[in-house]
Amino acid sequence: MTATAPSPYQVDAHGYYGPFGGAYVPEMLYPNVEELRDNYLRITKDPEFQREFQQLLTDYVGRPTPLFLAQRLSAHYGTTIYLKREDLCHTGAHKINNTIGQILVAKRLGKQRIVAETGAGQHGVATATVCALMGLECIVYMGEIDIERQKPNVDRMRMLGAKVVPATSGSKTLKDATNEAMRHWISNPTDTHYIIGSVVGPHPYPDMVARFQSVISAETISQLLHQTGRATPDFMLACVGGGSNAAGAFYHYLDEPSVRLIAAEAAGQGIDTGHSAATTALGKPGILHGASTILMQTEDGQVTEPYSISAGLDYPGIGPQHAQLFATGRAEFLSITDKQALDAAFQLSRLEGIIPALETGHALACLPLIGAKKDDVVVVCLSGRGDKDLATYTKHLEEYAS
Numbered sequence: 580m581t582a583t584a585p586s587p588y589q590v591d592a593h594g595y596y597g598p599f600g601g602a603y604v605p606e607m608l609y610p611n612v613e614e615l616r617d618n619y620l621r622i623t624k625d626p627e628f629q630r631e632f633q634q635l636l637t638d639y640v641g642r643p644t645p646l647f648l649a650q651r652l653s654a655h656y657g658t659t660i661y662l663k664r665e666d667l668c669h670t671g672a673h674k675i676n677n678t679i680g681q682i683l684v685a686k687r688l689g690k691q692r693i694v695a696e697t698g699a700g701q702h703g704v705a706t707a708t709v710c711a712l713m714g715l716e717c718i719v720y721m722g723e724i725d726i727e728r729q730k731p732n733v734d735r736m737r738m739l740g741a742k743v744v745p746a747t748s749g750s751k752t753l754k755d756a757t758n759e760a761m762r763h764w765i766s767n768p769t770d771t772h773y774i775i776g777s778v779v780g781p782h783p784y785p786d787m788v789a790r791f792q793s794v795i796s797a798e799t800i801s802q803l804l805h806q807t808g809r810a811t812p813d814f815m816l817a818c819v820g821g822g823s824n825a826a827g828a829f830y831h832y833l834d835e836p837s838v839r840l841i842a843a844e845a846a847g848q849g850i851d852t853g854h855s856a857a858t859t860a861l862g863k864p865g866i867l868h869g870a871s872t873i874l875m876q877t878e879d880g881q882v883t884e885p886y887s888i889s890a891g892l893d894y895p896g897i898g899p900q901h902a903q904l905f906a907t908g909r910a911e912f913l914s915i916t917d918k919q920a921l922d923a924a925f926q927l928s929r930l931e932g933i934i935p936a937l938e939t940g941h942a943l944a945c946l947p948l949i950g951a952k953k954d955d956v957v958v959v960c961l962s963g964r965g966d967k968d969l970a971t972y973t974k975h976l977e978e979y980a981s
């Protein structure tokens with residue numbers, strides 16, 4: 580492929596990735612989405628924006644994050660495994676790369692207020708963090724049930740000065756919080772920016788978020804080159820909820836067919852148990868949160884309630900770019916159960932002294948499944964740290980008594 584040919588895996592001029600993507604929003608949201616679509620590339624390509632973004636990634640987030648050669652894990656699997664340490668980012672996961680980028684866009688659009696949705700609270704905390712940093716008002720919608728389940732993150736958001744608004748409709752979880760955040764945005768179009776937390780939603784969100792997260796693979800290229808003499812690994816592994824850490828980890832390798840892209844989905848208790856979030860295994864094409872994508876749904880098109888032990892993967896769809904990577908076979912999607920993810924999280928803790936997020940446990944659980952050979956180089960995107968999952972890990976400590 581020549582350098583100028585457009586990538587078949589990147590968004591086209593109309594906001595699509597093959598048949599997936601687009602902006603399927605109510606008419607009342609058109610002005611907001613259009614304003615963003617017409618300005619996001621101009622704003623983010625501006626050298627002054629890039630200077631401020633890179634400076635904050637360095638001095639505030641703590642980038643570049645290390646690329647760590649995990650020697651004991653490598654020896655265990657008989658291959659060479661590097662960990663891209665997004666868990667060392669400020670606030671404990673990759674999500675802050677995106678919220679920093681979006682708040683800088685919001686400021687340049689002259690917005691005074693930020694609205695966001697959150698499920699487990701991780702994106703809410705990353706949003707509240709950058710709002711405090713920039714002195715913008717922050718309103719986070721969160722399902723009433725999630726507010727009870729995720730109290731520490733609710734307290735963090737409040738400590739950071741955000742207003743947490745309970746979503747009391749429907750199942751009182753993420754999907755309902757998203758609806759109510761959208762409604763808020765519709766009624767406050769001129770002064771509010773909506774920060775979406777993953778590569779989902781109407782165009783241009785999936786592309787904008789992927790660009791902000793692409794710093795993950797940009798750094799990996801130079802770090803790998805420095806440490807191994809080659810810029811491309813044989814495998815790149817990442818977990819997929821909506822898909823933002825995977826989109827960032829894959830971004831600069833999409834058109835390098837020698838790199839096998841492995842996406843780990845949450846199978847929950849098992850694909851056929853009715854308690855799962857394995858979107859590509861169970862889903863069909865449809866419209867979710869403003870985009871054409873693949874989602875879990877009933878025969879008559881009702882969105883299915885997903886389940887995973889990890890709150891960050893508990894989502895009934897995937898971003899449109901991932902739908903296209905799945906449909907074209909460019910990325911391989913593996914379904915990982917709760918048990919496999921727990922096993923992998925305990926294994927990493929004991930082999931490398933790194934307690935990963937439960938989401939990340941799903942990516943690590945792919946290591947025995949990919950058939951990596953001795954001379955292969957495998958990179959795992961370590962999306963976040965496990966502090967937030969300690970209550971879940973504690974319940975299982977006895978099973979892993981050494």
Ligand SMILES: *Cc1c(COP(=O)(O)O)cnc(C)c1O
Nearest residue numbers: 777820821822823824891938963
């Ligand atoms: C939110 C989260 C995820 C899932 O989100 P993606 O958009 O799929 O990356 C994965 N890992 C961690 C640690 C998270 O906080």
